[in-house]
Amino acid sequence: MSRIRRDPTADRWVIVAPERADRPMLYGPPGAATAACPFCPGNEHLTPPEVLAWGRPSPAPDTPGWRGRVVPNRYPALGPEAPVGADPVGPGLFLERPGHGGHEVVIETPEHRWRPEAIDAGALTDTLAVCAERMKVWSARPGIRYVLLFKNHGEAAGATIPHPHFQLLALPLVPRTVREEAAAAARHRRREGTCLLCRLLEAERADGARWILETGALVAMAPYASRVPYEVWLLPRSHESRFEDSPVLGETAEALGGLLAALARVLGDVAWNLVVHTAPPEGDAEASSYHWHVELLPRTVRFAGFEWGSGLAMNPVAPEAAARALRDRLRS
Numbered sequence: 001m002s003r004i005r006r007d008p009t010a011d012r013w014v015i016v017a018p019e020r021a022d023r024p025m026l027y028g029p030p031g032a033a034t035a036a037c038p039f040c041p042g043n044e045h046l047t048p049p050e051v052l053a054w055g056r057p058s059p060a061p062d063t064p065g066w067r068g069r070v071v072p073n074r075y076p077a078l079g080p081e082a083p084v085g086a087d088p089v090g091p092g093l094f095l096e097r098p099g100h101g102g103h104e105v106v107i108e109t110p111e112h113r114w115r116p117e118a119i120d121a122g123a124l125t126d127t128l129a130v131c132a133e134r135m136k137v138w139s140a141r142p143g144i145r146y147v148l149l150f151k152n153h154g155e156a157a158g159a160t161i162p163h164p165h166f167q168l169l170a171l172p173l174v175p176r177t178v179r180e181e182a183a184a185a186a187r188h189r190r191r192e193g194t195c196l197l198c199r200l201l202e203a204e205r206a207d208g209a210r211w212i213l214e215t216g217a218l219v220a221m222a223p224y225a226s227r228v229p230y231e232v233w234l235l236p237r238s239h240e241s242r243f244e245d246s247p248v249l250g251e252t253a254e255a256l257g258g259l260l261a262a263l264a265r266v267l268g269d270v271a272w273n274l275v276v277h278t279a280p281p282e283g284d285a286e287a288s289s290y291h292w293h294v295e296l297l298p299r300t301v302r303f304a305g306f307e308w309g310s311g312l313a314m315n316p317v318a319p320e321a322a323a324r325a326l327r328d329r330l331r332s
Contacts, residue, residue: 002078002099004172006088012176015099017077027155027162038074039107039163047071051104051134054126068127069107070134076103077169084143085172100143102170106131107163114153114164116264124253131166132244135278138170139244145281146174149243154271156299174280181277186286195239197291209320212327217248218255222319222326229300229317230267230326232259235293241279243292256294262329263298271299 002017026037038046041064048071055067078101088095108127111118135147151166152159174182188196204210204221212232213220220234234255240246256274263270275297279290300317307313 001082002076003096004078004099006095008093008095013173015077016096017099019075020077023075023160025160027160037112037161037163039069039105039161039165040112041066041110044069047105048074052130054130064110066110067123068109068130070130071105071107073103073105073167077101078103078171080141097172100172102138102141102144102168104134104138104168106134106166106168108166109164112163114162116261119257119261121250121254121257124257125250127166128249128253131168131276132246132249134168135244138168139281141170143172144170146171146178147244147278148175149276149278151274152271153274154269154299156271157273159271178277178280182280182286182290185289185291189289195289195291197235197293198239201235201237210323212323213255213259213330215251215255217251220255220259222323224319226315226317226319226322227313228297228315230263230298230322231315231319232263232296232326233293234259234296235291240292241288241290243276243278243294246292252294256296258330259296259326262326263296265329266325267298267300273297273299 002015002019005014005016006012007014024036037043044050044062044064047069050062051070051072053061053066053069056063056065058065078099080100080102082098082100084100086098086100088097090096106127109123131149135149138144138147148169148171149166150169153164185196188194188199192199201219204224205219210222210224211219212222217236217238218234219237220232223231223233234252236246236248246252263272275295276292277295278292279287281287301315303313
């Protein structure tokens with residue numbers, strides 16, 4: 001069973017999950033056999049029993065014919081079997097709590113390999129809608145304080161299975177990064193009376209140098225202080241706190257498809273991480289000030305001694321240059 005340990009030197013939490021060491025590594029050359037891929041049709045017996053599936057004509061669970069599936073992660077970082085709401089305990093400074101939570105895989109397509117030119121906005125919309133519903137389900141469970149939706153593409157991004165899939169991690173705490181973002185948003189609203197990201201969008205639109213894409217409801221931009229080359233944020237133009245309640249998931253899917261295709265045209269089949277930051281849970285005083293956003297983080301550079309030692313990112317590509325390249329490739 002995993003444990004969540006507190007680092008007293010920096011007031012942060014670390015998940016210690018020994019089961020994760022047993023994950024299979026299925027990356028290989030293009031065209032390699034996929035018989036051992038647990039996410040491919042016909043291999044449903046290689047995953048835990050599915051939570052749900054969509055697009056299958058037959059009602060029989062764990063059988064082929066699906067367009068997408070949700071299954072528990074066989075190697076979970078956190079699990080529902082751990083005690084709910086347990087307080088941290090331990091001798092002196094060595095505090096830990098049980099690894100209560102949930103870890104699910106959303107298999108978004110029967111196709112084994114991700115191909116940017118083949119992104120289907122309708123299929124991705126279905127996937128995001130399922131992800132949103134699963135986020136709501138997990139958020140309503142006792143002891144869950146936050147649900148993080150993310151996707152890893154490529155071995156360098158931490159993926160172990162190349163078959164396209166999202167992951168949901170239901171946590172008994174609000175992640176530090178989200179807490180810091182929520183606190184900054186709440187401070188800005190108290191001081192200025194406006195949403196921080198809404199105001200930032202106005203300023204970025206007026207500047208234009210880091211502006212990448214604008215649709216009816218969404219905006220994509222390279223953050224002014226991008227941490228990695230070609231980092232992109234996608235967010236709603238109007239104020240919305242929760243991704244899982246958003247009415248524009250279809251437009252989000254279409255915009256994401258365009259951005260990922262443009263990124264592939266610029267950088268090739270680069271590894272990347274995609275993370276959805278949504279508001280902290282209902283009842284949190286800072287939740288209404290939060291503005292949900294998707295962060296797309298290509299893995300073109302590695303963090304080294306400076307980054308780990310200082311906590312400062314060092315980006316060798318100006319976000320203005322990255323935005324210009326992506327804008328050009330979106331029009332290709």
